[in-house]
Amino acid sequence: MFLSALYRYPVKSCQAQSLVTSAVDLLGLQGDRRWLVVEESNGRFLTQRAWPRLTQLEASLGPTGQLLLQTPGQMPLEVAVPGVDDDLRGVTIWRDTLRVPDAGDAAAAWLSELLGKPVRLVYCPQQRARYLPSGYGLNSDRAAFPDGFPLLLIGQGSLDELNRRIGRDMEMLRFRPNLVVQGAEPFAEDGWKRIRIGDLTFRVLKPSVRCILTTLDPGTGERSADREPLATLKTFREREGDVLFGQNLAADGAGEIAVGMGVEVLE
Known part of the structure; x- marks a missing residue:
């Protein structure tokens, strides 16, 4: 498994910036x-x-x-x-x-x-x-302006499986991840507790709850008439009323990560 993409969003809800390398600090990707x-x-x-x-x-x-x-x-x-x-x-x-x-x-x-x-x-x-939201992470964990957590990870295999079920390709950026991991089975990230990328370890805190924002084309802002990908996600990724896709993380310490680095599941 390896890190296949890195994204940050300097202003919450603005366009994504695709990065090759990024420093990681207490608040996630530097500048995110x-x-x-x-x-x-x-x-x-x-x-x-x-x-x-x-x-x-x-x-x-x-x-x-x-x-x-x-x-x-x-x-x-x-x-x-x-x-x-x-x-x-x-x-x-x-x-x-x-x-x-x-x-x-x-x-x-x-x-x-x-x-x-x-x-x-x-x-x-x-x-x-x-x-962070009560009950998640450590007392030392902090977040700037994401919905709740410093980092969001999605497996490329998870998106590939979702696209197979929808019958057409949906952009990864509809889901606004920071880290994209390639080489894992669909939704393998659901079972991870700790991972290592380069010299940094990350704790998996909770699944990401998805909303209507995923139905917006990230390039044009137009909403999909058929409510995809949310409609299909609801058919197999709904748990107690929440639609889940991706995992929220926090980093242990500071360092630097880069596209191409191996991803190791520690726990």
């Missing part, structure tokens, strides 16, 4: 989902679930961590990383509330134009990161 778009009025987070226009947001990171925003029809914008205590704004992501630095008026205006709604852009420094 450290930025978040929130409603200006109440700080509630926005995602493609309700705002498919976010599929057209391309975000990349510069050498000092600065954010470059691009989308068709608007001039690119570079956004500096705010200080840990700069212009703190209360935000809500699912059941979590936290105070994080606001990225400034220029970024807010740029994103408000994209979405046609007053929004703000916020940043999550490691010092202000969230705890």
